[in-house]
Amino acid sequence: MSCEFVLVKKTRSALELMPAAICDLPYEGAKEMLLVDEVDSKVFLTELFEAMFDELPSPKRKNNGIGGITDELYSDHKRKY
Numbered sequence: 001m002s003c004e005f006v007l008v009k010k011t012r013s014a015l016e017l018m019p020a021a022i023c024d025l026p027y028e029g030a031k032e033m034l035l036v037d038e039v040d041s042k043v044f045l046t047e048l049f050e051a052m053f054d055e056l057p058s059p060k061r062k063n064n065g066i067g068g069i070t071d072e073l074y075s076d077h078k079r080k081y
Contacts, residue, residue, distance in 0.1 A: 006045075007033035013051035017044075
């Protein structure tokens with residue numbers, strides 16, 4: 001199965017590796033992302049994702065069973081009040 005296109009978050013390293021990349025929207029109201037041209041090159045995609053890895057935010061934790069509040073939101077709430 002092949003993909004026709006790949007969009008990635010605009011990061012410093014992605015822009016360095018793809019300075020002429022076209023920006024596109026994954027859906028209406030979303031932030032612009034970079035269109036990756038070299039979707040068939042495993043070498044390039046690996047280089048791109050490894051370069052971007054440290055610039056991407058950590059995933060937020062899902063429901064931890066405390067009334068549907070995530071750990072991160074609950075921690076933020078405790079710090080504010």
